[in-house]
Structure formats: structure tokens, C-alpha cells
Amino acid sequence: MESDQAFLEYVVKALVDDPSAVTVERKVDEMGVLLTLHVAQPDMGKLIGRSGATAKAIRTLLRVVGIKNNARVNLKIAEPEGSTHPAAMRERGAEVRNEKNRDLDELVDELGSI
Numbered sequence: 001m002e003s004d005q006a007f008l009e010y011v012v013k014a015l016v017d018d019p020s021a022v023t024v025e026r027k028v029d030e031m032g033v034l035l036t037l038h039v040a041q042p043d044m045g046k047l048i049g050r051s052g053a054t055a056k057a058i059r060t061l062l063r064v065v066g067i068k069n070n071a072r073v074n075l076k077i078a079e080p081e082g083s084t085h086p087a088a089m090r091e092r093g094a095e096v097r098n099e100k101n102r103d104l105d106e107l108v109d110e111l112g113s114i
């Protein structure tokens with residue numbers, strides 16, 4: 001395990017309630033190192049923090065670790081399954097709107113045939 005990956009695991013496991021659910025994937029490409037972090041759904045709030053402050057602090061620390069190792073380190077926080085993140089809620093909202101529009105179209109068709 002590389003030092004940046006080990007560092008991220010250590011820090012995150014100290015912050016969350018379910019350290020056994022913490023996993024870090026490491027990929028290296030022409031852009032540098034990408035660390036993808038997976039945590040349990042209930043721990044997402046602790047990990048991100050108010051207005052993203054905790055996540056920003058972790059990214060800053062990873063940047064320092066990367067500089068020490070002559071690498072650019074980026075962090076991606078993976079959204080857990082069953083997340084109620086606003087993006088997921090927006091997608092669900094679009095599904096509901098489409099369903100309502102279909103129902104409305106059917107009602108208009110029925111009224112037009114009367």
C-alpha cells in the first residue's frame with residue numbers, strides 16, 4: 001500500500017463510526033494519483049463536514065503528502081448505494097414529474113374525448 005493511500009485510510013478511519021466499511025482504491029494515470037474513497041452511508045456527513053470543510057481539509061493534507069512524494073494526489077469520495085444526495089433526489093424528482101406529466105396528458109386526452 002502506498003503512503004498516500006495508507007494516510008487517507010488512517011485519517012478517515014479515525015473520523016468515521018464504521019471504520020470497517022472504509023476502502024480506498026488507488027489509480028495512477030497521466031494526471032497523477034486518484035484515490036477513490038468508499039465509506040458507509042451514515043458516515044458521509046462526518047466525512048464531508050459542514051459546507052465540505054472536512055473533505056477540503058483532507059484534500060489539502062493529501063496535496064501535502066503528494067508534494068512530499070512528487071505526485072499530484074486527487075480525492076474522489078464515492079457516493080454509497082441508497083444515497084439521498086441531492087443529485088439522486090433530483091433524478092427521482094424528474095421521474096416523478098415525468099410520471100405526473102404523463103398522468104396529466106392522459107387526463108387531457110380523456111377530457112378532450114368528452
